[in-house]
Amino acid sequence: MRKQRKGCDVPDATILRLPLYLEKLKLLQAIGVEDVSSRQLAESLDIKASQLRHDFHYFGGFSRPGRPYQVAKLVPALEKIIGIAEPVHTIIVGAGHLGQALANYQNLDIQGFPIKGIFDVNPKLIGLDFRGSVVQDMDEMETVIKDQGVKIAILTVPAAHAQAVTERLVAAGIVGIFNFAPMDLKVPTTVAVRNERLAVGIMSLSFKVKCILQSSENKEEAEEL
C-alpha cells in the first residue's frame, strides 16, 4: 500500500486533543500572549507537558529547541494540520430541533465550518430561516454539495432514514459525516464518519453518578458503626 502523507497516521487520542490545543491557543492569542511553554499550555488543559510535546512530535518542528512555542506560529500550524486553514464548507441534513439548534450555533461558522445549506423533506420546515440559512428541499442537496464544494455533512435525520441519506451524500461527493443518528452508517473507506451519541454520553455519566451515590452510602454506613 502507498505510504500515507506526513501527519496522517496519528493516534485517535492525539487527534482529539488537537482541537483543545487550538482553542486554548486562540484564547491566549486573544489576550495578547506571544509565547507559551509546553508546561503552561499543558497545565491549563489538565494534561502532562510530556504528552503535549509527544503529540506535537507527530507533526514535527513547531519551534526551535530551547525556546517556548510562539502562539502566532502554532495557531496557523494547528489549523493547517486539522484541515481548517481554509473554511470547510458544511451542510446540515435534517432540520428538526437538533438540526435547527446546530444551524443557530454560530460557533461552527466561527471555528471554520460555514453552513452552506440546511435540508429536509418536511414541507412545513422548508423556507424557515436560521441565521441566514433557509431550509431547502432535500432534492436540492446534491446540487448545493457540488456547486459549493461541500465536503462535510452534519446528519440529524431520524435513524430510519440515516443510511439512505448517507448513500446520497456519499454519491454526491461528501467525504466526512458527523452523525447524530443513533445508528452505525455503512460507508466506503474513503469516507470518514464520526458518531455523536448523546445517549452514550448521558448513560456513561449515569454510571459514574451511581458509583458516587453508592460510595457515599457506604460512607454513611461506615459512620453509623
Added chain:
Amino acid sequence: MRKQRKGCDVPDATILRLPLYLEKLKLLQAIGVEDVSSRQLAESLDIKASQLRHDFHYFGGFSRPGRPYQVAKLVPALEKIIGIAEPVHTIIVGAGHLGQALANYQNLDIQGFPIKGIFDVNPKLIGLDFRGSVVQDMDEMETVIKDQGVKIAILTVPAAHAQAVTERLVAAGIVGIFNFAPMDLKVPTTVAVRNERLAVGIMSLSFKVKCILQSSENKEEAEEL
C-alpha cells in the same frame, strides 16, 4: 481508602460501550430474539467477541457458562449497572437553541432520563413550553432539584456563566453534569462531569477528511505517471 463497591472500578472505554450493548439488546428484544452469543452481539457492533466478554467480566455472571446470553436477563442487568433501572430525574439548564433541542429530544425520556425542568435567566424564554416542560426562571432551580430529587443536570448555558451555574448546581445536590459549554468545569471529586464538545468532534472529523483528500490526490498523481 475504602474499597469501592463491586463494579465501579471499570475502565472508561468499557463504560462507553455499555450503552451500545444495551441499545442493541433492546433492539433484539423488540424483534423477539431470546438468546444471543457474544460473537453475534459483538459482530453487530463491529467489535471483537473477546472484548465484549472481557467487558462483561467486570460485572460477572450474566449467564451460565456454555450457554449464550439471555436477552431478557441481560437488558435489566445492564440497566442496573448503568444506573437507569429507575428513571434518573434530570434538568436542563439553559433554554437556548441547544437546550430547546434537547428538551424536544424525547429519546432522553424514553432512555430513562425524564426531564423535570428547564431553566433560564432570559425573561423572553421563561414560559415557553417544550413537550410539557415549561421554561422556568433559574431562581426556581434549587427548589426543583431538591423537591424532585434531581441528580443529573444538562448544562447548555454560555461558557461565561457555566462555572457560576455549576457551583449552584453542586450546592443544590446535583451529582452529574452533562456539560455542553466549551470549558472545563471545576467540581468536587464527588461530582461527575462529562464534557460534550461539538467543536472537538467536527474538527477531528475534519482532520480525517483532510487526510482522505490528500491521499486521493496522491493516488491521482500516481496514476498520472
Added chain:
DNA sequence: GGGTTCATGTTAACCATTTAACAGCATTAG
C-alpha cells in the same frame, strides 16, 4: 566565557486496553 536555568525533541519505561488462547460446561448427534 562559563554556569545556571528553562525550554524542546526524542527515546525509553510504564501502564491500560485490546485481542487471542484456552479450560470447562451444556447441548446434540451418533
Added chain:
DNA sequence: CTAATGCTGTTAAATGGTTAACATGAACCC
C-alpha cells in the same frame, strides 16, 4: 455413553497510549 460442537469465563499475550527521563540548544547573569 462418547465425541463433537458451541458457548462462556478467565488468564495471558500483544498492542497502543501515557508518562518519565534525558540529551541538547538558547538565553541570561555574573
